[in-house]
Amino acid sequence: xxxxxxxxxxxxxxxxxxxxERFCAPHLWEEVQGxxxxxxxxxxxxxxKAKANWLYFREALSYxxxxxxxxxxxxxxxxxxxxxxxxxxAWRNLLKNKAFSSINIAGLALGMTCTLLIMFWIQDEYxxxxxxxxxxxxxxxxxxxxxxGKAQGVIWTQGPLAEELKEEIPEIEMATAFSWTNYQAFxxxxxxxxQGINTAGPDFFKMFSFPLLQGNxxxxxxxxxxxxxxxxxxxxxxxxxEAAIGKTIRYDNRKDLIITAVFENIPQxxxxxxxxxxxxxxxxxxxxxxxxxxxNDPLTFFMLRVDADPAKVEAKLxxxxxxxxxxxxxTFRTELGIQPFHEYYLNSNFExxxxxxxxxxxxxxxxxxxxxxxxxxxxxxxNLATARSAKRAKEVxxxxxxxxxxxxxxxxxxxxxxxxxxxxxxLSLLLVFVLLPFFNSLTDKHxxxxxxxxxxxxxxxxxxxxxxxxAGSYPAFFLSSLNPVNVLxxxxxxxxxxxxxxxxxVVFQFALSTILIIGMIIIYRQIEYVQTKNLGYSRENLIxxxxxxxxxxxxxxxxxxxxxxxxxxxxxxxxxxxxxxNWGTDGISWPGSDPTNRVRFTPVGVGYDFVETMNLKMKEGxxxxxxxxxxxxxFLINESALKAIGYKNPxxxxxxxxxxxxKIIGVIKDFHFQSLHTPIRPLIAYLRNQHREGSIMVRIExxxxxxxxxxxxxxxxxxxxxxxxxxxxxxxxxxxxxxxxQVISRLSNYFAGLAIFIACLGLFGLGSFSAEQRAxxxxxxxxxxxxxxxxxxxxxxxxxxxxxxAMLIAxxxxxxxxxxxxxxxxxxxxxxxxxxxxxxxxxxxITILTISFQSIKxxxxxxxxxxxxx
Amino acid sequence: xxxxxxxxxxxxxLLTVAVLTPNAYSVVIAEELEAQTGHTVTTGxxxxxxxxxxxxxxxxxxxxEATAERGGRRxxxxxxxxxxxxxxxxxxxxxxxxxxxxxxxxxxxxxLA
Numbered sequence: 007x008x009x010x011x012x013x014x015x016x017x018x019x020x021x022x023x024x025x026x027e028r029f030c031a032p033h034l035w036e037e038v039q040g041x042x043x044x045x046x047x048x049x050x051x052x053x054x055k056a057k058a059n060w061l062y063f064r065e066a067l068s069y070x071x072x073x074x075x076x077x078x079x080x081x082x083x084x085x086x087x088x089x090x091x092x093x094x095x096a097w098r099n100l101l102k103n104k105a106f107s108s109i110n111i112a113g114l115a116l117g118m119t120c121t122l123l124i125m126f127w128i129q130d131e132y133x134x135x136x137x138x139x140x141x142x143x144x145x146x147x148x149x150x151x152x153x154x155g156k157a158q159g160v161i162w163t164q165g166p167l168a169e170e171l172k173e174e175i176p177e178i179e180m181a182t183a184f185s186w187t188n189y190q191a192f193x194x195x196x197x198x199x200x201q202g203i204n205t206a207g208p209d210f211f212k213m214f215s216f217p218l219l220q221g222n223x224x225x226x227x228x229x230x231x232x233x234x235x236x237x238x239x240x241x242x243x244x245x246x247x248e249a250a251i252g253k254t255i256r257y258d259n260r261k262d263l264i265i266t267a268v269f270e271n272i273p274q275x276x277x278x279x280x281x282x283x284x285x286x287x288x289x290x291x292x293x294x295x296x297x298x299x300x301x302n303d304p305l306t307f308f309m310l311r312v313d314a315d316p317a318k319v320e321a322k323l324x325x326x327x328x329x330x331x332x333x334x335x336x337t338f339r340t341e342l343g344i345q346p347f348h349e350y351y352l353n354s355n356f357e358x359x360x361x362x363x364x365x366x367x368x369x370x371x372x373x374x375x376x377x378x379x380x381x382x383x384x385x386x387x388x389n390l391a392t393a394r395s396a397k398r399a400k401e402v403x404x405x406x407x408x409x410x411x412x413x414x415x416x417x418x419x420x421x422x423x424x425x426x427x428x429x430x431x432x433l434s435l436l437l438v439f440v441l442l443p444f445f446n447s448l449t450d451k452h453x454x455x456x457x458x459x460x461x462x463x464x465x466x467x468x469x470x471x472x473x474x475x476x477a478g479s480y481p482a483f484f485l486s487s488l489n490p491v492n493v494l495x496x497x498x499x500x501x502x503x504x505x506x507x508x509x510x511x512v513v514f515q516f517a518l519s520t521i522l523i524i525g526m527i528i529i530y531r532q533i534e535y536v537q538t539k540n541l542g543y544s545r546e547n548l549i550x551x552x553x554x555x556x557x558x559x560x561x562x563x564x565x566x567x568x569x570x571x572x573x574x575x576x577x578x579x580x581x582x583x584x585x586x587x588n589w590g591t592d593g594i595s596w597p598g599s600d601p602t603n604r605v606r607f608t609p610v611g612v613g614y615d616f617v618e619t620m621n622l623k624m625k626e627g628x629x630x631x632x633x634x635x636x637x638x639x640x641f642l643i644n645e646s647a648l649k650a651i652g653y654k655n656p657x658x659x660x661x662x663x664x665x666x667x668x669k670i671i672g673v674i675k676d677f678h679f680q681s682l683h684t685p686i687r688p689l690i691a692y693l694r695n696q697h698r699e700g701s702i703m704v705r706i707e708x709x710x711x712x713x714x715x716x717x718x719x720x721x722x723x724x725x726x727x728x729x730x731x732x733x734x735x736x737x738x739x740x741x742x743x744x745x746x747x748q749v750i751s752r753l754s755n756y757f758a759g760l761a762i763f764i765a766c767l768g769l770f771g772l773g774s775f776s777a778e779q780r781a782x783x784x785x786x787x788x789x790x791x792x793x794x795x796x797x798x799x800x801x802x803x804x805x806x807x808x809x810x811x812a813m814l815i816a817x818x819x820x821x822x823x824x825x826x827x828x829x830x831x832x833x834x835x836x837x838x839x840x841x842x843x844x845x846x847x848x849x850x851x852i853t854i855l856t857i858s859f860q861s862i863k864x865x866x867x868x869x870x871x872x873x874x875x876x
Numbered sequence: 877x878x879x880x881x882x883x884x885x886x887x888x889x890l891l892t893v894a895v896l897t898p899n900a901y902s903v904v905i906a907e908e909l910e911a912q913t914g915h916t917v918t919t920g921x922x923x924x925x926x927x928x929x930x931x932x933x934x935x936x937x938x939x940x941e942a943t944a945e946r947g948g949r950r951x952x953x954x955x956x957x958x959x960x961x962x963x964x965x966x967x968x969x970x971x972x973x974x975x976x977x978x979x980x981x982x983x984x985x986x987x988l989a
Contacts, residue, residue, distance in 0.1 A: 036950060041902045074920065
């Protein structure tokens, strides 16, 4: 080492100096830093730089002790001293007024708990489909179909589209079709199970992050006889994923497939759910029509190149299908649109063929609810703090008299609010921990507190800060503005401005609560309405099961044997299921129909006794009957269809379906064959006596359901031994269409209840405070002859006036809001006036109960006691 | 509030100040103590002890000259006061008296090499 290097000054880590300088007392800083640097120079000569740095770190830490912090005595107390003083005072106040403190903290904690739970829920909703590595490159195709002068957005697409996209559009790296889930029987040895199966192209596992336990992404779905199965399915059939790979499994009792991949069980937050995947090619082999461009069936997903611009690709795609679909008279036009894959879950609705929200509405709704509840809790805090300021006024006066500036007082009350908020947050985290399992079962989710997630704690810290600031802002502003001369003279008068502000806050709070209550009632009524609405057919005691295996060929025997069971009334079959019919056709025409403006019908293939099994009402004509051989070419239509067609005496008139002509034999009264989100569409039913598919429907008698079901099972097992028997109750399946509404309804019940509870907590605090303040007044009134009743009335009137004003504000706002929400349903409950009256009465009663406790207590007090003091 | 009692670390720091005078300041004291005891001694600990000693009036201090290795900052040099000297002597006297009264075989033999 030469001399020059030896004397060279080695600068120690800067940030430690910077940090230490914040803490160290200024008058010590020079010697402390000098010592540190000198020792660092010594050490760096003796050891390595890393070691010296580490020791420097320890040296720096060793100064973190009071002797190094302690400032010279100064007439200006340091910032830290002041904070300590504020916190001490805050803590003493907290302990002195245990009732108020607990009301404050409990209210805030409850509010925060709601907000946190809602936040979890929202975060969970956003996490759906967001786990794919290529999340930002994945898109789904949707189609805008233009027909009958209408535009409709659909997510099903043409079978060959995926392959064609890959060839024609260079920006599209990968693409796959994805068919709908089918439940099929799988057999290994003598073990048979029903599993949900979908089909997808060979790119599927390369695009989506469903990790493979066995097999590889390149070959998983390469061949027609390949099958990729889930870990669960592998364990059920073979014991383990390792044992499953390469084995053969029998599919639908007609094909042997080879297991080429085992994937990890699909997480709950994926919209694509399947037990196993078959290759798309195999699906096309089974379903000839999937080759063509004239029918829509699978979903199409694609992955863009990283550098591609989605807007440009979308523009290129818009008229992509035109060259494949020759359409001379242009009655039916299709455009393609793209939607980021992970956005679909929250935005699955179409309006005028444009993506228009969906569940995202609920997220917005609950974000508002969360903010409302937190606001209500904050207002409690503000109100109680300002109301009680009379007690603190002297303290403010003294502080001001000895030189506290306004900003210092503001700081004091803000830090006090912050302390309470922090306590409330601690409490609410505890509450969240306790309530989360319950909340999970309420929302059908599996949420956990993300304790290891730093951003979660960041959000909690942010929420604490904002809430503390919000809750503390007005008290801080108000109390720090007090004039010390007046206060110390003992003549603290609330200005009318501050009184109005406080009243305004109560009004605001109760208006919010009332809005939530009205919203809750409407949501509840709509759900009730949907579930009990007369659908035009009776869905109770109607079971159905898939028409599969031998049940088509053996339908005659099946029907005969089922009819012999004592609990069975009628048997029929239907394409799709009685709870939901979703197909569509534009092929119906009649003399006088407009060829350029086709009406879209919902076609349904049915068996004999269809009308009776469904319990439908005939308007005209009759059901299909074996007595008339010509019925095999006949049609049943519903009232909506009749309206579209416009026949005067429809029975016996002809309709054309493509090239096929048939007679109308009956008109069914309208019934709901889809969810109530959509209006009733024209329906056309035809007799399907061969190649039956869909479901077998059985109308059973009330009572003895279990026995009837087991007898039905025996019959089916005999005919169809390869297939496990699975059945559905129509009413339950119907209810499932409203699952998300039910969850929302339950959630809104709880949150509205909590909101009013928190608001009442505040009112309770205000009431007891005002009883305390007016104790002398009440005493004098009693002495000069007021009755208990009069005093209670006097006392309650003040608050009730506010509540009435709040309701007057709430009603129109709530009306507007629920009206907006109900627009999403084609069939909706009416918003009747009594709902508002009911909400008003509920709020009033709860308020009266809350206040009367305090007012009766005040009124019953012995005036001698309240007047004797002083 | 002056405390007149002396902690063990304070005592040894005070003694080291006496040893190193006129050039006694935190860094050299810490280095010296490290050399003598074999344990790591931070300047922070020494600095705190010196401050307490100064509060008790056992040492005096004034700012010394600045050096390059301190990045041009001055050091605080300590000297033992009369009170400090008295305390040190007292402590030594107490110990000596106690040592002298230990009977020849009262302490187990240890190797002092």
